[in-house]
Amino acid sequence: MKELFTYLSRLTIPDLVLCAAAVVILDLFAFAVILSAYKESNLCKKRWEKVGANMELRMRGKNAEGNTEILHFPLEADEILLGRHISADIRLPDESVSRYHALMTVTGGVWSITDLGSKSGTFVNGNRIQQTSLQSGDVIQFGTMQMKFTKKPNPQRGGQRNV
Amino acid sequence: MFKNGISYAGTIFLMLLTHISMLGIVFVRGNYGNISDLAILAGAVLVMDFVGLFVMKRYRQMTYTLDIMLLGILNMSLIFQSCFGGVHLSIKHLVTCIAALVACELGFLLTRDHEWIRKQKKFVYVVIGLLVLAILFLTGGRSMWITIGSFSIQPSEFIKPCYILICAASIVELHKKVKVLFFHVSMDTLFMGAVTILIFGLQWWCRDLGSLPTFGAIFVCSLFCRLCYPKAKINKTAIASMCVGGILLLMIAWMLAPAYVQERLHVDIWADQYGTGYQQCQALIGIARGGWLGVGAGQGNLHKVFAHESDIVFSTICEEWGLLYASLTVLMILIMLTTILMNPPKSYYHATMAAGVVAAFVAQMALNIFGSCNMIPFTGVTLPFISQGGSSMVTCGFLVGMLKAGQSPLFHHEIIEITAQQPRRRTRRNAT
Numbered sequence: 001m002k003e004l005f006t007y008l009s010r011l012t013i014p015d016l017v018l019c020a021a022a023v024v025i026l027d028l029f030a031f032a033v034i035l036s037a038y039k040e041s042n043l044c045k046k047r048w049e050k051v052g053a054n055m056e057l058r059m060r061g062k063n064a065e066g067n068t069e070i071l072h073f074p075l076e077a078d079e080i081l082l083g084r085h086i087s088a089d090i091r092l093p094d095e096s097v098s099r100y101h102a103l104m105t106v107t108g109g110v111w112s113i114t115d116l117g118s119k120s121g122t123f124v125n126g127n128r129i130q131q132t133s134l135q136s137g138d139v140i141q142f143g144t145m146q147m148k149f150t151k152k153p154n155p156q157r158g159g160q161r162n163v
Numbered sequence: 164m165f166k167n168g169i170s171y172a173g174t175i176f177l178m179l180l181t182h183i184s185m186l187g188i189v190f191v192r193g194n195y196g197n198i199s200d201l202a203i204l205a206g207a208v209l210v211m212d213f214v215g216l217f218v219m220k221r222y223r224q225m226t227y228t229l230d231i232m233l234l235g236i237l238n239m240s241l242i243f244q245s246c247f248g249g250v251h252l253s254i255k256h257l258v259t260c261i262a263a264l265v266a267c268e269l270g271f272l273l274t275r276d277h278e279w280i281r282k283q284k285k286f287v288y289v290v291i292g293l294l295v296l297a298i299l300f301l302t303g304g305r306s307m308w309i310t311i312g313s314f315s316i317q318p319s320e321f322i323k324p325c326y327i328l329i330c331a332a333s334i335v336e337l338h339k340k341v342k343v344l345f346f347h348v349s350m351d352t353l354f355m356g357a358v359t360i361l362i363f364g365l366q367w368w369c370r371d372l373g374s375l376p377t378f379g380a381i382f383v384c385s386l387f388c389r390l391c392y393p394k395a396k397i398n399k400t401a402i403a404s405m406c407v408g409g410i411l412l413l414m415i416a417w418m419l420a421p422a423y424v425q426e427r428l429h430v431d432i433w434a435d436q437y438g439t440g441y442q443q444c445q446a447l448i449g450i451a452r453g454g455w456l457g458v459g460a461g462q463g464n465l466h467k468v469f470a471h472e473s474d475i476v477f478s479t480i481c482e483e484w485g486l487l488y489a490s491l492t493v494l495m496i497l498i499m500l501t502t503i504l505m506n507p508p509k510s511y512y513h514a515t516m517a518a519g520v521v522a523a524f525v526a527q528m529a530l531n532i533f534g535s536c537n538m539i540p541f542t543g544v545t546l547p548f549i550s551q552g553g554s555s556m557v558t559c560g561f562l563v564g565m566l567k568a569g570q571s572p573l574f575h576h577e578i579i580e581i582t583a584q585q586p587r588r589r590t591r592r593n594a595t
Contacts, residue, residue, distance in 0.1 A: 018191055019456045019485065022184040026491045029177040030498055033232055034505070036170045040226045040570070041506035078277075078510045079335060 055111055055136070057090065059147040074152065075111065080104040082142060083116075096120050096143025104134075111149070113140065120144075171227055175216060178235040182208050185242050188484075194461030195250035204245050204252045208238050211257070215264060222268070225571035226506065232499045233267055233548075233563050239492060240549045243480050248466035259553045263560030270564020274328065275572050277335075277512040284332045291325045291358060294318045295365060307371045319374055320554040322362060324561045326378065327519035329355055330385035334515045337389065352389070372424055373530065373542035380526035381519045383409070388515040427540040442468060446478035446535045450486065457485030473550040474543045477535045493532065496547060499563070500524055506570055513569035520562045 057073040073090045080089045085099040092101070098118035105112055112133040115122040123141035124132055134140070138149045186205045195201050215234040219227060237260040244256040274280055280287075297318045301309045309316045333351035340347040359382055366375045383405075390401045417425075432440025432447075449465040452458060463482035465471045471479045480489040503517040524547050531546040533539045545555045 014191055015456070018184075018188050019488075022181075022188055023487055023491065025177065025180050025184045026488070026495070029174070029181045029235065030491070030495055032170075032174040032177045033228055033495075033498055036174045036231070037226075037228045037502045037505040039170050040228055044225060044506055044509075044570070076509075 054152045055149060056152045057140070057147045058150055059145065072152075073147075075104065075106070078106050092142055092145050094143055094145050097145060098143075101142050110134075118142070171231070174228070174231050178231055179209075179212060181235060182212060182238050182242070185239065189242065189246060189250060189460045192459035192462070193246060193250050194459065200250045200252070204242065204250060207252050207257055208241060211238055211241070211260070218264075224271075224567075226567070228502055229499060229563060229567045229570060230267075232495065232502075233264065233560070236492070236495055236499065236548045237263060239495075242460075243476075243484070243492075243549065244472060244551055246460035246483060247463075247472055247479060249461045253551070256551055259551070259556040262553065263548070263556045263563075266557045266560035267564040267567070270324065270561035271567045271571075272564075274516065274565045275568040277332070277510055277572070280328065280512070281332050281335070284329070287325050287328050287332070288354070288358070291322060291329070291362075294322050294325070295361060298365060298369065302369075305369050307369050307374075317552075317554040319366070319369075319371060320558040323377065323381070323523055323558055324565060326358065326362060327381055327385075327516055327523065327562070327565065329358060330381065330388075330519055331512050331516035334385075334388060334511050355385075370421065372420070373544045376530060376542075377523050377526045377544070380522040384518045384522035385515060388511075388518055424540075430540075432537055442470065442475055443535070443537045443541055446475040447537055449475075449478045449482035450536070453482035453485050455485050455487050457481070457483050457488065459483065470543070473545050473552055474531070474541070475535045476546050476550045477532050480549070492549065493528065496524070496528065500566075503566065503569055508569035509572065513572050516565050517569040520566050523562060524559075 055075050057075065059071055059073075060068065061071045063069055063071065077089065081100060081103055082088055082090045082092060082097075083099050083101040084092060084094065084097045088100070098116070098120070100116050101118045102116055102122045103114045105114070110133050112131060113122065113124065113129070114131040115129060120143040121128045123129065124134065124138055126139075126141075134149045136149065136151050140147050140149055186201070186208065189195070189201060189204070193201065212234065215230075219230045219234075241253065241256055241260055245251060245253045297309065298307060302318075307317055307319045309318060333349075333355050336351040337349050339351075340349050343353075359378075362378055363375065366372065366378065386405060387402075390405070430439060432443045434440070436444045445465060445468045449463060453463070457463075460483050463479060465475065465479040465482050468475065477489060477493075480492065500521045503521065508514040508517050527544050527547055530539070530542045530544040531550070534541045534544070545552050547559045548556070
């Protein structure tokens with residue numbers, strides 16, 4: 001502490017004040033940048049909902065507690081891999097599903113699905129496909145598993161309904 | 164820009180205030196013979212700020228934080244570099260800073276559309292091939308520099324963004340596997356492996372061992388992203404094997420390293436203060452001399468030491484501006500890199516690209532700062548954005564452009580939307 005006082009006493013007041021002010025301003029700049037980046041992330045999230053057309057996949061399945069309910073899989077990247085493999089974005093743990101079964105991609109707000117050479121095939125509304133674009137309400141079948149491609153429920157509407 | 168207007172206005176105001184406060188310090192504590200020298204420097208900094216902001220406003224993109232930060236750091240760097248050995252505007256550094264800003268915009272425009280870059284991937288391989296040929300045939304022997312008169316270029320610097328692009332653009336092709344002998348492999352991974360071996364071999368052959376860790380960091384990051392593809396779930400066995408393989412490779416490299424490299428790892432710089440340890444000794448003395456607040460801009464002694472503006476620039480800033488300000492400058496660069504954590508990229512391509520860029524910057528910063536402080540052997544690698552050097556600065560600008568592409572990617576949906584909205588931007592109502 002004594003050494004610090006000796007050091008500070010050697011500095012002239014304008015020097016100290018200027019340096020302290022410059023350091024504080026640089027700190028504030030750093031803080032403002034972090035805040036700005038955080039706000040940008042919220043904007044980007046909203047934009048992604050627009051790009052991804054706010055769609056999701058739904059299927060009837062068992063949750064972590066073992067109860068049967070409707071499971072929701074949001075499509076939150078521009079490429080979604082579906083398959084049995086542990087590293088798939090949407091994992092379908094069923095023997096009839098290949099490890100890397102199908103790939104969903106979005107271009108121009110339109111989602112499309114491509115079969116990745118799976119054994120049991122990919123079906124959309126009962127037709128076997130290699131690649132096709134998807135529309136809301138389409139039923140996709142991977143092996144024995146069925147999923148519905150649909151719009152995400154509006155949380156505000158849901159809230160009002162609950163009230 | 165207008166959706167987040169207040170936040171951007173505040174950030175820009177603080178950026179300008181940062182530059183003005185630095186110029187104020189130079190005015191009070193700086194070593195200048197004539198006040199006009201300082202006035203020219205202040206004019207150049209403020210003009211670059213305002214022109215940069217004006218140009219930024221003209222480009223329609225989703226995020227602007229990285230642009231503001233880059234402009235802020237480059238101008239800080241211009242003030243630092245212009246004060247070494249007395250205040251005078253460093254024209255060379257000003258030109259390289261402008262080149263870095265242009266390269267940033269170029270990098271952003273070229274890499275934001277992942278579908279386009281995937282189609283143009285073959286051209287990136289061609290560029291790498293041309294750069295390798297340039298190193299082999301134009302540098303004159305085992306060197307990394309092409310010298311034309313008083314102008315020098317380091318082509319290996321330009322390989323960095325190309326290598327990151329290849330790593331990123333090939334990741335989504337991982338599921339397209341073909342059978343080669345007994346294995347199912349992705350052709351893109353094979354090509355990437357071949358390019359990696361070529362680059363590493365070239366660096367080894369040219370004895371540019373300082374850049375090897377930077378390429379190594381990019382490669383490790385890309386490999387990690389591949390192991391976690393397509394979802395960020397860590398494959399423990401693969402990562403353990405990767406660590407063991409890495410350690411084995413390091414041991415082999417250590418055994419095969421040239422004698423001068425092995426010597427550097429355990430050299431006592433204080434025993435040979437005026438020989439091999441001269442730069443590092445002076446750098447450490449400079450840091451100690453500067454203390455917390457520095458001796459004043461242009462008042463230091465390190466400007467007499469070779470490579471004070473590039474290899475030991477951290478120590479030169481510590482001496483003149485103080486450890487506190489030098490550390491905060493490094494922190495600013497780190498904050499710039501962490502923006503990808505605050506606003507994560509939405510595609511595998513952009514995520515891999517951003518990870519590669521961050522790995523390159525962090526490795527380079529660590530090599531420069533820890534090398535200056537004698538914590539690791541001296542490598543002669545530049546400090547991103549701060550060190551003087553055209554090739555390095557342009558590459559850094561391009562890499563920030565790639566980082567920005569991850570923050571503000573272009574999806575084809577938006578191309579239609581932006582085209583439709585452009586005429587409306589000209590109206591007065593939208594401009595305000």
